[in-house]
Amino acid sequence: MASSLDTSKVMKLERYNSYIRRVNSSKLIAASSKLLFRVTLLVALLLIFFFTINYHPLSSENTSHHHIHTTTHNLLSSAFYGGGAAWEKQVRHSSTPRRANGLSVLVTGAAGFVGSHCSMALKKRGDGVLGIDNFNSYYDPSLKRGRQKLLAQHEIFIVEGDINDAELLSKLFDIVPFTHVLHLAAQAGVRYAMKNPQSYIKSNIAGFVNLLETAKLANPQPAIVWASSSSVYGLNTNVPFSENHRTDQPASLYAATKKAGEEIAHTYNHIYGLSLTALRFFTVYGPWGRPDMAYFFFTKDMTQGKPINVYVTQDNKEVARDFTYIDDVVKGCLGALDTAEKSTGSGGKKKGPAQLRVYNLGNTSPVSVKKLVTILESLLNVKAKKNVIKMPRNGDVPFTHANVSLAYRDFGYKPTTDLSSGLRKFVKWYLSYYGIQSKVNKELNSPNDHSED
Numbered sequence: 001m002a003s004s005l006d007t008s009k010v011m012k013l014e015r016y017n018s019y020i021r022r023v024n025s026s027k028l029i030a031a032s033s034k035l036l037f038r039v040t041l042l043v044a045l046l047l048i049f050f051f052t053i054n055y056h057p058l059s060s061e062n063t064s065h066h067h068i069h070t071t072t073h074n075l076l077s078s079a080f081y082g083g084g085a086a087w088e089k090q091v092r093h094s095s096t097p098r099r100a101n102g103l104s105v106l107v108t109g110a111a112g113f114v115g116s117h118c119s120m121a122l123k124k125r126g127d128g129v130l131g132i133d134n135f136n137s138y139y140d141p142s143l144k145r146g147r148q149k150l151l152a153q154h155e156i157f158i159v160e161g162d163i164n165d166a167e168l169l170s171k172l173f174d175i176v177p178f179t180h181v182l183h184l185a186a187q188a189g190v191r192y193a194m195k196n197p198q199s200y201i202k203s204n205i206a207g208f209v210n211l212l213e214t215a216k217l218a219n220p221q222p223a224i225v226w227a228s229s230s231s232v233y234g235l236n237t238n239v240p241f242s243e244n245h246r247t248d249q250p251a252s253l254y255a256a257t258k259k260a261g262e263e264i265a266h267t268y269n270h271i272y273g274l275s276l277t278a279l280r281f282f283t284v285y286g287p288w289g290r291p292d293m294a295y296f297f298f299t300k301d302m303t304q305g306k307p308i309n310v311y312v313t314q315d316n317k318e319v320a321r322d323f324t325y326i327d328d329v330v331k332g333c334l335g336a337l338d339t340a341e342k343s344t345g346s347g348g349k350k351k352g353p354a355q356l357r358v359y360n361l362g363n364t365s366p367v368s369v370k371k372l373v374t375i376l377e378s379l380l381n382v383k384a385k386k387n388v389i390k391m392p393r394n395g396d397v398p399f400t401h402a403n404v405s406l407a408y409r410d411f412g413y414k415p416t417t418d419l420s421s422g423l424r425k426f427v428k429w430y431l432s433y434y435g436i437q438s439k440v441n442k443e444l445n446s447p448n449d450h451s452e453d
């Protein structure tokens with residue numbers, strides 16, 4: 001009896017245990033399917049989110065949107081980037097020349113100062129122009145958006161992207177057989193290099209190499225004209241600066257990266273047969289200029305009654321620059337593009353020697369910073385609050401002065417705008433762009449001034 005009672009107890013206990021196991025396992029299944037559902041939902045939402053913000057905007061004017069766009073673009077692969085039939089159509093339309101034997105030019109840094117002016121000039125004469133720009137915030141991106149808007153009115157499309165994005169670059173070269181690249185995208189500014197050295201390495205060295213890597217593989221290989229800088233002359237005291245003077249004493253990291261660019265250009269020309277032309281720009285100024293440059297922020301500070309720092313050398317001598325007006329520089333860039341010979345390589349292989357050139361694009365008549373301020377005082381009709389201080393040891397050189405005979409010989413480069421006339425055009429643009437009604441000198445609107453800027 002006792003044993004049959006025990007047996008039934010054991011059976012009951014087993015049934016109970018098995019019931020508990022069933023309940024537990026169905027609970028477990030329910031819980032894990034809930035979890036699975038939530039994870040799937042989350043992944044789907046994330047995918048939708050990334051896809052939406054990475055979809056290439058066709059004519060985005062929205063800066064905050066762009067900020068998210070570039071940030072996420074850095075996180076994700078460029079597989080999501082650009083693309084789409086409408087986007088490709090714009091790329092093709094913008095880069096197609098409208099004249100016989102017109103060039104098809106990829107302009108890097110097209111929303112920049114020199115880039116936007118050159119893009120317009122090329123388009124006006126019937127060449128095809130496609131821009132690329134990352135719209136970074138080194139200086140007020142709304143000015144870059146303003147230039148983008150102007151370019152869009154002339155049917156020039158700017159792809160929003162970085163020259164470090166190899167996939168994007170090769171995609172552009174797959175779509176368009178560019179004849180030329182005008183490479184102006186860079187981290188500019190001499191003094192900022194002490195604050196953010198890495199940005200110079202990223203844009204001026206890594207970005208340039210990335211572009212050259214893409215160009216060497218392209219078929220046809222384009223001819224490349226790119227922006228070097230007068231700063232490569234560094235501490236050279238031999239004046240005026242000629243292309244054969246020494247450039248091995250850079251005074252700033254900025255100058256060193258531009259000099260490195262010139263050496264890298266030599267390598268790609270030598271190994272892959274790329275046609276490469278470096279243009280050493282001398283302190284370019286004018287309408288739609290860069291707000292980080294002295295003439296620009298002096299104008300801003302002077303109109304707001306703020307003091308400005310006017311540098312002198314350690315031994316109290318005046319600091320001077322060979323200030324060069326934008327229209328002259330644009331003519332130089334177009335001249336260099338027009339005389340650039342074809343690259344000789346294909347599919348990454350050199351087929352013969354190719355052109356390798358370096359030119360100064362300056363104004364040939366240096367003006368002191370003190371004089372620059374006097375001109376601005378007269379144009380703005382205000383007295384500057386000047387702090388005359390010794391030039392901080394931050395990469396600046398005491399003076400620059402270009403010899404441009406080589407550019408004159410090879411493509412007729414001849415600067416025609418003196419600093420007063422150029423600054424008049426700049427100030428006129430500045431006051432109108434920023435909507436400043438001021439007690440500005442009536443002379444600004446002199447009848448001789450037919451500027452379109």
Ligand SMILES: O=C(O)[C@H]1O[C@H](OP(=O)(O)OP(=O)(O)OC[C@H]2O[C@@H](n3ccc(=O)[nH]c3=O)[C@H](O)[C@@H]2O)[C@H](O)[C@@H](O)[C@@H]1O
Pocket residue numbers: 188189190228229230231232281282283284292293294295308309310311319320321369391396398
């Ligand atoms: O030609 C070049 O290679 C370079 O020209 C400019 O560099 P920089 O000539 O130094 O031009 P600014 O920064 O506008 O300075 C112009 C002059 O004003 C002086 N300065 C600058 C700032 C300031 O507060 N006070 C002042 O007196 C500088 O020492 C310099 O002599 C550009 O900023 C560089 O990107 C370019 O590569």
